[in-house]
Amino acid sequence: MRKTYQFRIYPTRKQTIKLLHVLAMCRHLYNDMLHDRKTAYEDCNCGLSYYDQQRWLPFADYQGVYGHVLQDVLKRVDKAFKAFFRRVKSWEEPGYPRFKGYGRYDSFTYPDVYGHGSKLEGAKLILSKIGAIRIFQHRELEGKVKTCTIKRDGDQWCASFSVELPDAEPVVPQTSVGVDVGITTLATLSDGTEIGNPKTLDKYDSKLRRAHRHLSRKKKGSSNRDKQKVVLSGIYRKVRNIRKDCLHKASRTLSDTYDLIIFEDLQIQNMVKNHHLARSIHDASWGMLISLTTYKAEYAGGAVKLVNPRNTSKECCICGNIQEMPLSQRTYTCPSCGSVMDRDHNAAINIKKGGCLEWQQWKL
Ligand SMILES: [Zn+2]
Structure with missing residues (x-):
């Protein structure tokens, strides 16, 4: 299984210039290659493969960028x-795949075997063509490092390592x-426990709203606008970190307490198109909760299963009666067996039932 570790790095001024240079070069290469594929497709209806494009790479001039990063x-x-x-x-x-504008390309990766191009030594991350960057490694790496990705996040930088x-x-x-x-609530469990969303959000x-308003009042292309962009991305980072922290805690609790954890398969659910921004943010954090729980459970020898979300909130978990449940209806009142339950609790029990059933069939 794969696991990712992320640490903050502290490049010097000179190193920051080099990092930004690599990002710019990678972005240009990305856009060039995209353009080539597009024209090849439009002009002669032929597709270019990774290998077609790679053959051309030695002739390109991308000074200051490590070869494998370009690959x-x-x-x-x-x-x-x-x-x-x-x-x-x-x-x-x-x-169609999009061209990346300035500021829309914010990471590059040292692929293949770790040690080629990137290496951890003491409190330094040594990157080929960049130098030794100070790194704050708050935990030990376990497993074999496969790739190292350098990311820009507003005015900060971080390195994430994917290990096997x-x-x-x-x-x-x-x-x-x-x-x-x-x-x-972020999640409701089949035993009735609720895991809340972080209140600080x-x-x-x-x-956020204020920062956006300030940004819209700054003149385009002005340095004040650039400054405000950094402020804004700082707030977004803060929000993201709070949410991430909460998801890490929730997934830790789940994987420590249970061997088999069952969620709804959100991908099936997402087939119903949804254009609400708030909704998509929730989708993202649900997806992250599932993936964090999956790797933590697998690490502990447990498992995560996904079940079809069909009827999980419409069905009575006691007698199986099915009725329409509009989102505003927070309580499930069953006309056929008379049980009264919290909407989400009822759904969680149905999810558990569905998952256990599948699990047994899978074992046979
Ligand atoms: Zn019932």
Whole structure:
């Protein structure tokens, strides 16, 4: 299994200039390669593959950038195209891969084997063509490091390492739980426990709105506008970190307490198009809760299962009666067996039932 560690790095002024140079070069390469693919496709209806593009790489002039980092850029272009064709095939709204504008390309990766181009030594991260950057490594790396990605986040930088860990022996589940994710509470468990959203987020709501308002009043292209952009991205980072912290804690609790954790398969749910921004933010944090719980559970020998979300909130968990449940209705009142339950709790129990059933069939 893969696991990612992220640490903040503290480049000097000179190193920052070099990092920004690499980002700019990678962005240019990305856009060039995208352009080549596009024209090849439009002019002669032929596709360019990763290998076609890679052959051209030695002739390109990208001074100050490590060769493998450039190869990774080509892989990103390739990935963007493969995802595009997959979407075309599955009749989703395709959306052609986009050119990356300034500020829209914020990371580059040292791929392949760790030690080629990037290396950790003491409190320094040594990057080929950049130098030794001070790093704050708040925990030890476990497993074999596969890739190292350098990211810019507003005025800060961080390094994330993807490591390969051996899979733990799966245990026979003794304890299982169904989890219903929601908007007012982050998650409701089948035993009735609720995991709330972090309260501090409300405070940042007004801060964000104010920062956006300030930004819109600054003149385009002015240095004041650039400064305000940094302020804004700082607030976004803060919000993201609070949310991430909360998700880490919730997933830790789940994976420590239960062997088999069952969620709804959100990808199926997402097929119903939704344009609300707030909703998409929730979608993102639900997805993250599931992926964090998955790797923590796997690490402990447990498992996460996803079940089809069909009827989980419409069905009575006691007698199986099905009725319409508009979102505003917070309580499930069953006309056929008379049980009265919290809407999300009822759904969580149905999710658990569905998952356990699938689990048993899967074992047979
Ligand atoms: Zn009932």
